Amino acid sequence: MVALVHSSPTLSPAGRLTLQVENIAPDTTTIRCLDWDRDRFDIEFELQNGTTYNSFVIRGDKTALIDTSHRKFRDLYLDALEQQVNLAELDYLIVNHTEPDHSGLVQQVLDRAPHVIVVGSKVAIQFLENMVHQPFESMVVKSGHTLDLGKGHELSFVSAPNLHWPDTIFTYDAGTRILFTCDVFGMHYCDDCLLDETPHLLEPDFQTYYDCLMGPNARSVLMALKRIATLEVNLIATGHGPLLWHHRCEWVEKYRTWSENQAQTDTLVSLFYVDEHGHSDRLARALATGIAKTGVTVELVDLAVADAHEIREMVNCAAGIIIGMPPQQADSGTHPGLSTILATASSHQLMGLFETGSGQDEPIYPLRAQLQELGLPEAFLPIVLKTAPTEVIDQLCDEAGTDLGQQLLEKQRVKPGHTLDSSLDRALGRLSSGLYIITARKGEVASAMLASWVIQASFEPLGVAIAVSKDRAIESLLHVGDTFVLNVLEEGRCQPLIKHFLKRFPPGADRFTGIDTYPAQNGSPILARSLAYLECEVTGRLDGNDHWLVSATVHTGRVAKRDGLTAVHHRKVGNHY
Incomplete structure (x- = not known):
């Protein structure tokens, strides 16, 4: 008492x-x-x-x-x-x-x-x-x-x-x-x-x-x-x-x-790592952040403290498995946690691997081969860290986690056309919008995305608002105080840029390879073939369920071609872009 x-x-x-x-x-x-x-x-x-x-x-x-x-x-x-x-x-x-x-x-x-x-x-x-x-x-x-x-x-x-x-x-x-x-x-x-x-x-x-x-x-x-x-x-x-x-x-x-x-209703990724081994915790949390953006649940499991029963249970209930390579065993045998994972994993699960950068990791490629022999498809290429992690590595892990989450949810997504008979979906589809490419750079990390949900939001100060899906890689570069460029696409001349930025990029890939750019005053890339651009600074973020509503102040801008028209996007239904 x-x-x-x-x-x-x-x-x-x-x-x-x-x-x-x-x-x-x-x-x-x-x-x-x-x-x-x-x-x-x-x-x-x-x-x-x-x-x-x-x-x-x-x-x-x-x-x-x-x-x-x-x-x-x-x-x-x-x-x-x-x-x-x-x-x-x-x-x-x-x-x-x-x-x-x-x-x-x-x-x-x-x-x-x-x-x-x-x-x-x-x-x-x-x-x-x-x-x-x-x-x-x-x-x-x-x-x-x-x-x-x-x-x-x-x-x-x-x-x-x-x-x-x-x-x-x-x-x-x-x-x-x-x-x-x-x-x-x-x-x-x-x-x-x-x-x-x-x-x-x-x-x-x-x-x-x-x-x-x-x-x-x-x-x-x-x-x-x-x-x-x-x-x-x-x-x-x-x-x-x-x-x-x-x-x-x-x-x-x-x-x-x-x-x-x-x-019982969650889609789960079990992420196994050893907390105090190399840079394992930093990589694991960057991967987990990327996974969480997609709405998939992620559970971090420390192989140093989890017992075999706990590991088996976390593998059995997972749709995806990520393993951060643990330290090698003194007797040169396989780490017992890895043995338990191998004995439990099945072909319906996605998998990914990363090395911690300690120099004493279990070998990553033999484990990769064993998991592939069991039939587990690979969500992203192994992430191998040889030096201290940087912001670029953090972004690579974030994007790899997002890729894995998106692949797990792919079958659950509403397919275009399934709701064509819905009056509401067709009505929403009549909300037309312009076409833009948002580009951002923060330190050594740069990213871009095609955007259509963009509006001018204020006169004083001049401001815009953008809806950004929570699972977009660029989301991590659009927090309060960050800067970006809003590139306006030109009607009839934007297809090459749209095709380039709509394709799926591997985690960590340079989105601007083959694209002509030059730096804005805020450091973000300006697309040389854009109709106009605006340099912006993020001033707020509002949770919009599956999107972030990002508000920004516009500091400067320029029109490259005065007689050009902004490209417009017309949808047929309202349940996808």
Whole structure:
């Protein structure tokens, strides 16, 4: 049972940000920041009942802080934290997840406790290095790692990537049997009731939270549930909403049921790699980003910690398999994870391979030959890294992942002509549009795409809006602050350019080979045979379901041929370009 010592809530001057400090177990305190009036969380969903940001302090012979809070609580939170612990004696800052609503005050804690050791996943530490502007001591942890604080508080860590960021870990205190899960099992529900005493009031927000943040990664949820199944948990200490004690088993079972139902309909790619081997993690995440653009689910499996049963299960349920070559075995035998994959893979699965660049990888081409002998078609040529990865390699992996995802979904796509008898599709097809080619360069990476969904969007400042499919390679070059050129195609003279840019390019291929270009002031290529061009800077992105709606300011432009007409695209139906 959880023993609670209540404290009076502290109000901000505005009266709608309050603080709640409670002892939830021996030597364990939560600092809950209650945001009563927050009505939207990022762009994901509307909030009906505000939210909370939960942080925790554990005092053994050494002291650990688990997560911080949103920066809007800076003064309230730091005052409360310093009342709970002398920051000069704080030993560890455990970061379960680096999204700003939980790590927004990491910088301020480091300013006051520069000696503290920051504990997190490898990806979390990398994220934090880019977020804070000072060196800090760190400890990278994953499943199986432990940290003994003394007085019975032995912490163990559970990797839970993709829930809902790639850096997520759980922290478990064996002394109090509390599982600290950050976003997982949370809900946006603001109430000064610490525990889940009224499930009928909480369930709508609990399910909405799952549907928006966890449901898209249902298989990752199931993997995380398996990893915590052996833990004896008395209390689930979440990062949002009430802590789960009264009905924790029911909440966990809901996650399991919802995830199993969702996973049955997912198209899955299992990506096997060894997290700390060479540059494997960077390549794996770039591939995963490309796959995710297509709407295909991707599950990253670390061969260093996954057992044979887990590997078999991930191969059996996958439509595609990607393998990052693991380190060679000391006895020169095949890596056991590869043996399990080979014994389980089947000819209906797509496959792809990459080398990590460590110089100690298992040989890639013999494995490729074995998979081909089993009948697995290859989604992209092996990616072989010999030096440190660059932006060009990142883009190559991104495009390779997108190619694999598109091939898996090809049979599911609506075929042109299947809906010709639909009045709605034919009506949508009457929305004509111009024809353009968007070109962009960012560092060493360049890309292009044929576009027809383009409009002028504003007079002051001059602006345009473009719809870009989420699985286009150029999408990664069209974030806020990026620049591009909008090339206007000429009626009657655009077919060679259209034919060139409509063809499928292999991952990493130069889209401009054989095309006359010259650089714009913003560095992106201008097509010499375009009718006109506009140099643009991205100012915003809006999620349009299967497209990004990209808004941009136009800085300069020129018409090459004054009597030319813009090429126009007329469709017959509205369900494809």
